[in-house]
Amino acid sequence: MPDFEATLRRNVDRRSAWCVSDGEDVAGGMLLGGAHPSDRWIRWLAVRGSSRGRGVGAALLEKALWLFPPPCTVSLDTFGEDNPGGSAARRLYRRYDFEPGAMLDPGPEGGSRQRFVLTRR
Numbered sequence: 001m002p003d004f005e006a007t008l009r010r011n012v013d014r015r016s017a018w019c020v021s022d023g024e025d026v027a028g029g030m031l032l033g034g035a036h037p038s039d040r041w042i043r044w045l046a047v048r049g050s051s052r053g054r055g056v057g058a059a060l061l062e063k064a065l066w067l068f069p070p071p072c073t074v075s076l077d078t079f080g081e082d083n084p085g086g087s088a089a090r091r092l093y094r095r096y097d098f099e100p101g102a103m104l105d106p107g108p109e110g111g112s113r114q115r116f117v118l119t120r121r
Contacts, residue, residue: 004046007031018063020056027051030060032067040068042076045089057092065096070120077104080112090116 008029011017019029028047034040042064047056068074078093079086080103090100093116104113 004029018060020051020059022051027054028056028060030064032064034068038072040064040072040074042074045076052088057089058095061092061096065118065120068120072120074098074118074120075101075115077113077115079107080114083109083111086111093118 005026008017008019008026008031011031012019016033017029017031020027025048028045028051030045031043032041033043042061045057045060045064047060064074076093076098078089081087081090094100096118098116098118101115101117104115107113
């Protein structure tokens with residue numbers, strides 16, 4: 001993701017971004033949002049390629065869910081099924097009971113995007 005670490009740094013102080021560090025580098029990060037407590041968003045969640053498969057994405061997702069207590073919906077947009085690079089993220093979101101929803105406009109690389117939504121009661 002272009003400007004990944006710069007975007008994180010700008011938003012950590014605002015408490016709208018969180019990250020996981022492996023000691024020297026940012027292993028992963030997420031940007032949160034939502035104007036209303038019942039409608040929350042994970043604006044993006046990214047894990048550095050060298051840190052994948054180590055639980056970084058799950059740790060970030062669990063932090064978001066802790067910050068977004070029920071009742072609310074939590075939405076995020078991720079790669080569509082035609083992008084093999086997004087398969088791990090899609091599995092992660094499904095493991096946490098996010099439901100695949102609407103297909104969205106293609107991303108900058110040309111691949112499809114899909115919204116995932118978790119309804120927390």
